[in-house]
Amino acid sequence: MSDPQALKQEILRLTREYSRQVHGPFRPASDPERKPWKAGTTIPYAARVFMEDEVEAAVSSTLDFWLTLGSEGAAMEKELAAFLGVRHSLLVNSGSSANLVAISALTSGKLPDTRRIKPGDEVITVAAGFPTTVAPIVQVGAVPVFIDADPITGNARCGQLEAAYKEGKTKAVMMAHALGNPFDLAVTLSFCRKYDLWLVEDNCDALGCCYSMPRPLAESLGFSENSPGLDEGPDRVVRWTGTWGDISTQSFYPPHHLTMGEGGAVNIVRHQKLKVVAESFRDWGRDCWCPSGIDNTCNKRFGWQLGELPEGYDHKYTYSHLGFNLKPLDPQAAIGRVQLRRLPEFIKARKQNWDTLRRGLAVHGDLLEFSLPTHATAWNPEYGFSWDATGCRTDCSWFGFKIGVRPGAPFTRTALAQELDRNLIGNRMLFGGNLLRQPALAQLRQDHPEAVRVVGEMDGADAIMNSTLFLGTYPGLTSSMLGKMLDVIVSYCNSMSCDAT
Ligand SMILES: Cc1ncc(COP(=O)(O)O)c(C=O)c1O
Incomplete structure (x- = not known):
């Protein structure tokens, strides 16, 4: 075959064929060609879920051999945005x-002096x-100020934000939506608006989660538009x-929620200036914004005078930040683009899997405590969630199914985790638990007590560390895998309850 394009097509055809033959267990659970789970084998808490399209995209981009972030990357950035x-x-x-x-961008000298994060400022x-989530705060020379977490939602106790505020020092709030459960955005945003803080x-862990508010509240916080494809009627804003x-x-x-192997993204919600500085920190700290392989996008490559450099010094080698190089490869972006097309289906599967586990374990609500989405007050198998009086609502794209072992239960969280392990059922702790108790933070506080500030007791974070674990909700879980997970937990709870009586 002498035509290189025909050769490439043949390689890609064979690639698809190969992937179909060997990657059957990684297809979405809903796919008719998904290989069934074999009883007695591991049920991971999470895994790559993909088909031959992703493998073809990776091989195609690799054959093109541009390698560094290029056309696939630019396309994925646009599609994700x-x-x-x-x-x-x-x-x-x-x-x-x-x-x-993200946090480095907020230190940029290109931002207003009153708002940029400087060494010793607090986040x-x-x-x-x-x-x-926390390490970069320390890495940019700022002081992380810790508030507690709520063991039911897994999220920050946002009512403590006011107590954490220090005039002239606090510049930002930086927190995760835990395990696909949004934190209280209404309270957090009101706090950020009151003191002019970055959020x-x-x-x-939360791609595909929605948060909605009554329209007057959303508008008072500066939001009048829904996110694309979301709508809860004219009286609400959902994003x-x-x-x-x-x-x-x-x-x-x-x-x-989607994978490119290794990878991530920084989303710039509104401010163009933040795009420019975030991109600079990602790309060596340079002032120039030419994509790789392109010169003179600004049309004055040799027309700048910045810092103490001589007039006309090459803009390509002018550095306005002490940056990094944190770009992924283009073949990764090619994979990510295919995954992005599957995202709505993946989000749906995560919600369904959470619901299946919640229903199946409801019988042991006396021993196990289940997550509630932020603003939910209860869950009922017939009606779903009931909601608090704030008018705010969450719709979770669950990263995992969190279970707390209740204080009076005849077993501990660790015993439950060991039982799951014995039965080859993947389970995880809520990551670092109370991070303040991790060796790295204990050492930091010992070496530099002023490097960290803690607001009040961390009982909730300790409870998360001591009493919770989470199971998978990923879109590769088939009904027989979910059935096995439920069987093991329900049987264990039954047997432990019998032993205790
Ligand atoms: C909340 C949160 N933030 C950040 C990260 C880091 O992501 P990565 O593993 O891609 O570095 C994780 C990893 O799971 C995470 O759960």
Whole structure:
């Protein structure tokens, strides 16, 4: 075969064929060609879910061999921004990098002096969660100020924000929507508006979550538009999480709502200036914004005088920030683009799987405590959730199914985790539990007590650390896998209850 294009097509045809033959267990549970789960094998808490389209996209882009972020990356950035309805999305190589870029952007000298985060300024965050929501705050020389988390929602106790505020010091709030459950955005945004603070939403575990408010409240906070494709009628504003703050982050590591292997994104919700500075921090700290391989986008490559450099110094090698290089590869973006097309189906599956687990475990509500979405007050198998009087609502795109073991139960969370392990059922703790108790933070506080501030007791974060775990809700879980998960937990609760009586 001498025509290179025909050769490529043949390689891609064979690639698809290969993938269909070997990747059967990774297809979405809803796909008719999905290989059934074999009893006696592991049920992971999460996994890559993909088909031959993703493998073809990766191979096709690899054959083109541009490698560094290029046309696939630019297309994915546009498609993700359009899905969310934000001004820009910038791809990075992980969710942790996204958090680092997001908070670094807020330190830029290009921002108004009263608002930029300077060394020693404070950023309010939450004690329970993933370490790289917090680490970048320290890495930019700011002080993380910890508030507690609520064991039922897994989220920050936003009522403590006021107590954490320090005039002249607090510059931002940076928190995650825990396990796909939005934190209280109404309270957090009101707080941020009152004191003119940035809000960074770590949306790494929450792509596809919605938060809605009565329209007058939303408008008072500066939001009148729904996110694309969302609508709860004229009296409400409904938007994806990750689109309420100033800047938000995604992870595309395999357990997340979509994957590119390693990867992530920084979403710039509104301010163009934040795009320019976030991109600069991602791309070595440079002042120039030419895509890779392109010169002179600004039309005055040799026409700048910045810093103490001589007039006309090459803009391509002019650095306005002490940046990083955190870009992913173009073949990763090619995979991500296919995954993005599956996102609505993935979100639906995560919700359904959560519901199946909730119904199946309801019988043991005396021993186990289940998550409630923020603003929900109760769950009922017939009517679903009931809601508090705020008028705010959440619709969760669950990262996991969180279970708390109640204080009087005849077993501990660790015993339940061990039982799940014995039965090859994937389970995880809510990441770092109370992060303040992690060796890294204990060491930091010992070495530099002023590097961290803690507001009140962290009983909720301790309860999360001591009494909860979570199961998977990912779209690769088939009904027989979910059935096995339920069987194991229900049988264990039954047997432990019998032993106790
Ligand atoms: C809330 C949260 N933020 C950030 C991250 C980091 O993402 P990554 O693993 O892509 O670095 C994670 C990872 O799971 C996470 O759960």
